[in-house]
Amino acid sequence: MKVIKKLLKITGIIVGILFSSITIAYFIYDKPLPESKQIEGADRLAEKMLSAINSEMYEKTRFLEWSFSGGKHKYKWDKKRGRVLISWDDYKVNLNLNKPSKSSATDNGLKVTSKSLDDLIKTAQKYFNNDSFWLVAPFKVFDKGTMRSIVLLENGSEGLMVTYESGGTTPGDTYLWKLKANGFPESFQMWVKIIPIGGLEATWDDWKIMENGLLLPASHKIGSMTLNMGNVKAYN
Known part of the structure; x- marks a missing residue:
């Protein structure tokens, strides 16, 4: 006792x-969400960032591969067909991004049906929305449902604030991009539903050149924690 x-x-x-x-x-x-100004300059700043990271090459790229969550989530994304093969544990989900109900899944090699399939599709969507954002977030600043504005930073430069008012798993999430003078992204601060602490900063400075010339991040740091994107690939 x-x-x-x-x-x-x-x-x-x-x-x-x-x-x-x-x-x-x-x-x-x-940190509280900073005040911003919704002016035309926000779109120009967003376009400057897209130009710096060569967004045209991203649009031309068909396949993206990476992993997340310490390698537990593995992805092969066919952007042209709107399909993603997602693997975790013993599950494999062939996710149809345009028509999720048309997706298929296996558990340890066996086809999954009925309610279990619906649950796996929802989980796959949640994983993909989060994990792909850490790979391609800068290319999504003009996505449908986004609102862009400018924030004056402490060093006197302009930051690009992007709010996702709809879409994704957690609409309402806001990100404040900090850019180099040429528009290249260095980091962003986050005000998101899944993190109770507002304004946490994540780096976007570990960029790698893919075999097709596309620039993609290899990792991010949030304080002492590193988010590794695995063996990132981009090709056609």
């Missing part, structure tokens, strides 16, 4: 420390 009480006491202390750490982190790092 004494051992159980001691374990409960230790558990309580650990939980208390974790809660305190999270609370402290929230007050230290949480």
Whole structure:
């Protein structure tokens, strides 16, 4: 009995420390959404960023491959057909982006049907929406349902704020892009539903040139955490 009480006491202390750490982190790092101006200059700044990263090559690229979540989620995206082969655990989902209900899936090589298929399709959509964003977010600043505006940054430069008012898994998410003088993206700050701390910053400075000339990120850093994009490929 004494051992159980001691374990409960230790558990309580650990939980208390974790809660305190999270609370402290929230007050230290949480930032309010900055004021912005909805002016024509925002679209020009967005176009400058797209030009810097050669968005025309992205439009011409048919296939993209990468992984996410420590390599647990693997992707092969056929942009031309609107299909994505997504693998995780023992599942493989051939996701139809235009008509999700037409998607198919296997579990350990066996075809999945009925309610289980619906659940897998929804999971695949959620994974794809999140994981592909970390690969191609700069190319999505003019997506349907986006609103662009300009924020004056502390260093006097202009930041590009993009809000996704519709679409995706979590509409309403906002990102503030910080750009080099030539428009090349260096990082963004996030105000998103899945992260309780507003304004966390993620780097976009580890770019690699693909075999077809397209520039794509190999990794991102959020504080001390690294998000690795795996073996990124782009080809036709």
